[in-house]
Amino acid sequence: MASEKKQVAMTGNEAVANAIRxxxxxxxxxxxxxxxxxxxxxxxxxxxxxxxxxxxxxxxxEHSAMSxxxxxxxxxxxxxxxxSSQGLALMHEILHIASGFRLPIAMPVVNRAVSAPINIHCxxxxxxxxxxxxxxxxxxxxxxxAYDNMIQAVKIAEDPRVRLPVMVCYDGFITSxxxxxxxxxxxxxxxxxxxxxxxxxxxxxxxxxxxxxxLVLPDYFSELKAQQSDAxxxxxxxxxxxxxxxxxxxxxxxxxxxxxxxxxxxxVIVVLSSAAGTxxxxxxxxxxxxxxxxxxxxxxxRPFPAEELVKALSGAKVVAVMDRAETFSTQGGQLFAExxxxxxxxxKKPLIKNxxxxxxxxxxxxxxxxxxxxxxxxxxxxxxVDRKVTHLDVRV
Amino acid sequence: MTMKGYKDLPEGGVxxxxxxxxxxKTGEWRSMRPVWHSEGxxxxxxxxxxxxxxxxxxxxxxxxxxxxDHCKGCGICARECPRKxxxxxxxxx
Numbered sequence: 001m002a003s004e005k006k007q008v009a010m011t012g013n014e015a016v017a018n019a020i021r022x023x024x025x026x027x028x029x030x031x032x033x034x035x036x037x038x039x040x041x042x043x044x045x046x047x048x049x050x051x052x053x054x055x056x057x058x059x060x061x062e063h064s065a066m067s068x069x070x071x072x073x074x075x076x077x078x079x080x081x082x083x084s085s086q087g088l089a090l091m092h093e094i095l096h097i098a099s100g101f102r103l104p105i106a107m108p109v110v111n112r113a114v115s116a117p118i119n120i121h122c123x124x125x126x127x128x129x130x131x132x133x134x135x136x137x138x139x140x141x142x143x144x145x146a147y148d149n150m151i152q153a154v155k156i157a158e159d160p161r162v163r164l165p166v167m168v169c170y171d172g173f174i175t176s177x178x179x180x181x182x183x184x185x186x187x188x189x190x191x192x193x194x195x196x197x198x199x200x201x202x203x204x205x206x207x208x209x210x211x212x213x214x215l216v217l218p219d220y221f222s223e224l225k226a227q228q229s230d231a232x233x234x235x236x237x238x239x240x241x242x243x244x245x246x247x248x249x250x251x252x253x254x255x256x257x258x259x260x261x262x263x264x265x266x267x268v269i270v271v272l273s274s275a276a277g278t279x280x281x282x283x284x285x286x287x288x289x290x291x292x293x294x295x296x297x298x299x300x301x302r303p304f305p306a307e308e309l310v311k312a313l314s315g316a317k318v319v320a321v322m323d324r325a326e327t328f329s330t331q332g333g334q335l336f337a338e339x340x341x342x343x344x345x346x347x348k349k350p351l352i353k354n355x356x357x358x359x360x361x362x363x364x365x366x367x368x369x370x371x372x373x374x375x376x377x378x379x380x381x382x383x384x385v386d387r388k389v390t391h392l393d394v395r396v
Numbered sequence: 397m398t399m400k401g402y403k404d405l406p407e408g409g410v411x412x413x414x415x416x417x418x419x420x421k422t423g424e425w426r427s428m429r430p431v432w433h434s435e436g437x438x439x440x441x442x443x444x445x446x447x448x449x450x451x452x453x454x455x456x457x458x459x460x461x462x463x464x465d466h467c468k469g470c471g472i473c474a475r476e477c478p479r480k481x482x483x484x485x486x487x488x489x
Binding site: 231 | 399400401402403405407408409410411412413414
């Protein structure tokens, strides 16, 4: 347990910049995009003031930011960058290279809607489009969770059983720019926790020259993808081990998801990130009125903890999975599709429905969440869901 | 050649050794091969000069044979051989 329990007031981005200061990476590539910009802005101040040893690399685009990070990581250093929205979209091809090269890059992604129409506010369309890039994805509800996930991400990524890049996702403006109280882990405890990075291979290791990025044709390509898949599976175990170790220095518990008043819950909302905070307030209110409602807030989407999610939700009668991004499949959001698919083999299945909500930063209030629980109650009474997919807050 | 299973390969497609491209046999898809008739060869090494894949083997300044692991069968050596009775002749694989 940490002896120091002093609360500080910080925005999510300031908290994450401080996590990175404590991690003290060797290289940080910087390119601005709202609402990520001030992570690197804070960080450049730390670097200019000599609080970190990091080599700052200012680049001309996110494509270059991720390329510089990949290069620095392949050279054997601990390298990072941060992004949002269009920035993540512009890095997309290099995201595959980071994971394919097995480079343990930890990157904050401040969730923001992807254009068009142009918008700077929160939804999850940026990171949902990156689910198949071979990156681990962690989602956090608050500044505290974003900070805690950032520190754990480094250790998960660099574990020799994993060696995969990690995205640390949290909500643009709602979490990135709102000031919250949180507790930082002392600098020396974070330093000891993440340890010194020792890469397996390094382009600057002249005693052991290697080739990164050779052409791999059909005779070996599938084998390398199978390795990545195995590493993702191994990450499931490592994520829990790292969480347990982190609890010792922070006193805070983490897992694949947070189950909030879920044990005897009949009507459950599944929702990522900041909207889970709003949902908790409604759960408390409805519980006080004797309603059996609960919340499941996923933290880890890659690897996808399908069995654990099914087990946690198997006691529910009706589940609403809420997605803050469209897939345009006309069959609902990505989280909905994956959770519903996970139930395919289950002997006991709850009724399950989907809400698309909060796109482009549309506020999701307690009355929106209350409406969802009211609809779930009607579904439960009827014994069937009224609609598979509903746009929660669209004017008609 | 026995190919390694996925658990035995270096991670990330890295080649963890130097100078090993010689081990990669690039001549396996050849449809024609050059055959060297040493009795007609004057060791002018025009074939060595023109071979685009360094597949003419030379020792002590003399042609000694062809590296069939890397020769693609392009036929340039046979064409450039200056002897009237070609010392290098292309045959079907």
